[in-house]
Amino acid sequence: MSSKSYFRYWGKARPQDCGGVQLHLLPYHCLDVAAVGLQYLRRAPAFRDFLGSRMHANDKLAQEQWIAFWLAMHDLGKFSESFQSQRPDLFEELRGRRPDASKVYTLRHDGLGMLFWNDKLERYAVDNTWFGLPTKASARGINYWVSAVTGHHGQPPEPQPCGRWKNHFHWQDDPPAIFQFADDLRELIFEGREASIPTTLDPDAFEHASQELSWWMAGLAVLADWLGSNTDYFAYRAEPDDPLPLREYWAHAKKQAAIALDHTGVLPLHPGGALPFESLFPRITTPSPLQSWAATTVLSRGPQIYLLEDVTGAGKTEAAVLLAHRLIAAGQADGFFIGLPTMATANAMYGRIAQVYARLFAGNASLVLAHGQRNLVEAFAESVIPSGPTADDDQQLDESASIRCNAWLADHNKRALMAPAGVGTIDQALLAVLHSRHQSLRLLGLFRKVLVVDEVHACDAYMQGILENLLAFHAAAGGSAILLSATLPQAMKEALLRAFAVGCQRDAPVLASQSAFPLVTSWHSARPDDTEETPIATRKDVQRTVAVDYLTEESRVEAVIDAALAAGQCVCWMRNTVADALDAFALFRGRVPADKLTLFHARFSLRDRLLTERRILDLFGQDSTPSQRQGQLVIATQVVEQSLDADWDVVVSDLAPIDRLIQRAGRLQRHVRDRHGERLQDPTAGDQRGEARLYVFGPRWTASPEADWFKAAFPKAANVYAHHSQLWLTAKALQAGCFAMPADARSLIERVFAGDSEIPEKLEHNANQAEGKSYSDASEAQQNTVKLGSGYVRGGIDWWSEAKTPSRLGEASINVVLARWDLERLLPWCEHEDLRHAWAYSTVRVAERLIAKSAEPEGAARKAALEQALLTLPGGGKWCVLLPLEKGHQGWTGAAWSKTTAQRPEQRLSWVYDSLSGLCQIEQDGEDNE
Incomplete structure (x- = not known):
């Protein structure tokens, strides 16, 4: 019989009615998780070096041992009698007695682990000079590492009053087992060396570094626990009377961890050399000026941020991917994540990235992006962290790691954060800095990636506040960012750049009052005093004047659409709500042949949304033919206004803020075609479909509107765009009957959003309410976001639900x-x-x-x-x-x-x-x- 009492504790268990080995010994599971973390550090050396650089530790072996030790301590709480007694049958088998009925499992094991550390193990560590640091400041620093690993359920452990450990731990059995395990673990992991990491800094600096690093350490703990709990790689072992010694099992666990990581898509890939533009995008014969800039601009070392402002259709996405590719090839990044405003835009972008993904990472295209949108759910989802078997035991009150893992991975959009090349909604990235479960895993997923945010102007005050915090976190970890927008107010630009610089611990960049458009603004942490603002020329085929017809009666909208369809043109009517879209669909259903009428909004099942997106891109995308397009009508909501490479002959839009209308106008005669709708490939050709004309359906124009000017005309949309004075300013600008792109873009945006335009008296109350809500939303963003300097601690906040700290406000x-x-x-x-x-x-x-x-x-x-x-x-x-x-x-x-x-x-x-x-x-x- 083994003299090591810690072999009398189970760490994982199957339900009683399952066959096979019933349990996995707790010390072995602890080593499984530590082994995954250790192998991850060795396969992702940039992450190991990031942790080491913050601790001023150059000894790579010491870094690896330090991280592995703490990961092995992640399940301290499972040594408690209250946890072990959840399975009285296993308890009696292992311990030879019945569990103490007074030890009731009311506190989850992550909280129990932190409780035991605070009440007992911390003093034991100090008395035995584990780290040679007896001071209180050093102990405070260590506590952040404990919080990070015990918080492997995706949130920091719940704090408990001192002295409560006896309510959950058997005073005679559990502490000696833990002390013995910890001592043996230290000898095994550190191989007799001094645990030197804490001595690399003075105690206060060690505490500060530990605070910041705890965010990413917590993410590693979640990932390591998930993979270390997967029985496909770590089979259960239950031989308490004749256990395999820790040293032998440690060697086995490290081999299995390497296999587990090989089978996931979470490790950095080895990029090839930098490829020229034409190799990445062979279908684009002539790069746009913005794309040419992205191919030639001088990069630097360290975190850097780029704001690309250009007209819709100018190829911002390709410019961003090229720039990200160059950063990866230069060793400044390991991948990228593209965050878009909606699922629809993310799915559309997914298909575009699929065409270049295999070229970005030499010799490894494991993410199967090339299979396209129809395989979004299966192929992409299964390529990053495969789901493991679920040990769902109703006798255990807290969820197993496999249940947590499978539930998280079931939202396939989340997996994109962990992939070397990911496409998803911006919400998945924003949740990395909100008080939401598994935010630390999202931070780990974004580590050393180029964060690309498309349509950044679509962020409201709340989302902007969260994005600013995300940029600060991302820059602090050495990440770079590329922000894309057709139109970006100056104040918003300054705030985003300032946030990124704060993350780099630099002063806010100073911007000139630059009126040029298109424009690239770039800032490099290596050259903090040199903010570059580079005017960019515009590609000829996107320079145009768009005529505007402002319509105030639905019957006139009907007439415009009927006439266009009768002339063989294709039309899109973009509405502001699902209900309005359904009304419009009912209006034309029966008048337009069923195969010529499409309704597209957010309330379709994922399968039907994917099929509709595919249909829209087939009918109105780059390669669509006149026969496909002829007489087609699409009724849609905002899902088609961004990042969807579709082109209609005629576009009708409900009145929306000017930035949204500019986006919607970008779907009007987007691709150069002849008068029949045939695509023209000659780069010097002009569009032959006649004058580009945007029809805007809005309230009757008046210079002196009533307070309900917009709501009376569009009651269902009144809360979608609640700042009605901005809608009035937009309508006022449209009375000119046209706008030129890109010449008018900057002035149009500033006229509506700068806040210094005169507005009618009866709209002032609405404007004040909207402005007040904007300030309130920005304040709420600050309240809901985690703070880099506070460290991974609970702080009295419920981290359970994403709905309680949402990535965007409005209706849950x-x-x-x-x-x-x-x-x-x-x-x-x-x-x-x-x-x-x-x-x-x-x-x-x-x-x-x-x-x-x-x-x-x-x-x-x-x-x-x-x-x-x-x-x-x-x-x-x-x-x-x-x-x-x-x-x-x-x-x-x-x-x-x-x-x-x-x-x-x-x-x-x-x-x-x-x-x-x-x-x-x-x-x-x-x-x-x-």
Whole structure:
């Protein structure tokens, strides 16, 4: 029998009704996780060097040992009797006695680990001079490392009053086991060397460095725990009477960790040399001026930020990818993440990046991006951190690492953060600096990547505040950023640059009052006093004057669309709300052939959204033909205004702020074509479809509007663009009847957004409310974001829900998963051989006030089927609403409960879904503003 009492503790366990080895000994699991972290450091040396540089430690072996030791300590709380007693059968088998009934598992093991450190182990470490640092300042620094690793559930451990350890730990058994394990672990990991990392700095500097590094260390702890818990790589071992010595198991764990990391997509890839523009983008025969600048601008070492402002259609995305590629090839970055405003724009961008991805990373295209959008869910998702088997044991009160991992990975957009080349929504990046679960994993995913933010002007005050904090964190870790915009107010530009410089511990860059457009603004941490503002020429085919017809009656909009369709043109009417889009769709349904009419908004299942995006790009993309385009009408919301490379002959838009209208006008005659709609490949050719004309549908123009000027005309959109004075200023600018791009871009933006334009008296109240909300939103962003200097600590804040600290304000929304009744069986709405993908494809995002919880079906059989379906959803359905649909005379219909609000109690609302209209409330409440 082993004399090591720590071999009498289980770390992982299978449910009792599962076959095979029932448990994995706790010391082995601790070493599994440490081994993953150690191998990650060796495969991602830039991350190891980042940690070492902040600690002023050049000894790479010492860095690796320091990190591995703390990762091995991540599950201290599992040594508690209260945790172990969750499985009394295993407890009795291992310990030969029944568990103490007074030790109740009321505090999760991450909090228990921090509690035991504070109450017992810290003093033991000091008394035994673990790190040769007996001072209080040194101890405070060590506490951040403990918090980072015990917080491997994705949030810092919950603080506990001193002296509570005896409520959870057996006073006679558990401390000696922990002390013995820690001593043996130190001897094993440090190989008899001094744990020298804390001595590289004075105690105060060590504490400050530990605070900052704890954010990224926590991310590594989450990742290492996930992979170290995957039984595909770390099989259970349960031989307490004849255990494998720690040293032998450590060698085994390191080999398995290397295999586990080889099978994931989280490690940096080896880039090839810098490629010229024509090799990356062979379809573009002549680079735009912006793209030529990106190919030749002088790079530097260290963090750097670029703001690229150019007209829509000028090739900003390709310029950003080229610039990111050059930074990667120069050894200044290991990958990139492109964050876009919406899922629709992210999916569209995904297809564009797919064409160049394989060229970016020499000899390794494991992310299967080239398979395109139809494989978004399967191919891309499975290529980064494959899901492991789930050990779902209902006897264990806290979730297993495999459950947490699989639930997080089920949101495939999140995986993009971990990939060397990722495309997703900006929200996934913003959550890296919010009090949300697993924010540290997002920070780790963004480490040493070029952060590319497209359509950055689309950020409101709240999102801008979060983005500023993200830029500070990203710069502090040595990352670089590229921000893209067709139009960017000067004040916003200054704030974003200032935030990045703060992260580099530099003074705010000084900008000239630059009126040029297009313009590139760049700042380098290596040259902090040299802010470059470079005017860029405009490609000839995007220089144009857009005529504007301001329409105030819906009948005139109908007439314009009817005339265009009759002339064989293709049309897009961009509406501001889903409800308005549905009204317009109903207006033309039956008048326009079904194969010529498309509705596109955010409330379709993921599968139908992907199919609609593909249809739009096929019909109106670069390679679309006259026969495909002729007589086509698209009714859409904002999902088509950004990053979608589509081109319509005629565009109608509801009145929106001028920056949005400029974006929407970018989809008007976007590609150079002849008068029939045939694409012209000659770079010197001009568009032959006649004058580009944007039709704007808005309230009747008046220089002296009433307070309800906009709301009376567009009640459903009044809260979408709540700053009605900006809408009035936009309408005023449009009365000129045209605008020139790029000549008028800067003046138009500043005229509407600079804040010094005179507005009518009756709109002042609305303007004051909107400005007040903007300041309030910016303040809330500061409140909701984590602070680099505070370290990875709880601070009395609930980190559980992303909805409680959202990446954007406004109505809370929730994932609604559509299902369909097949007699008494409940199946995913979308069919797929892999159940996880079927549920993912069946998901749609809806305002929580409309759908908050499932309506219970009638009959015991259906109730049981619903419960069974929930168990197959990620996280057991905790973070979504399952909406069962049944086919009837109205189509596929279902019911769900709305959320109780101050205005109304919860209601049982009825819904209908079809692939043409999306998810619609059967009795519209008139308040649906998504």
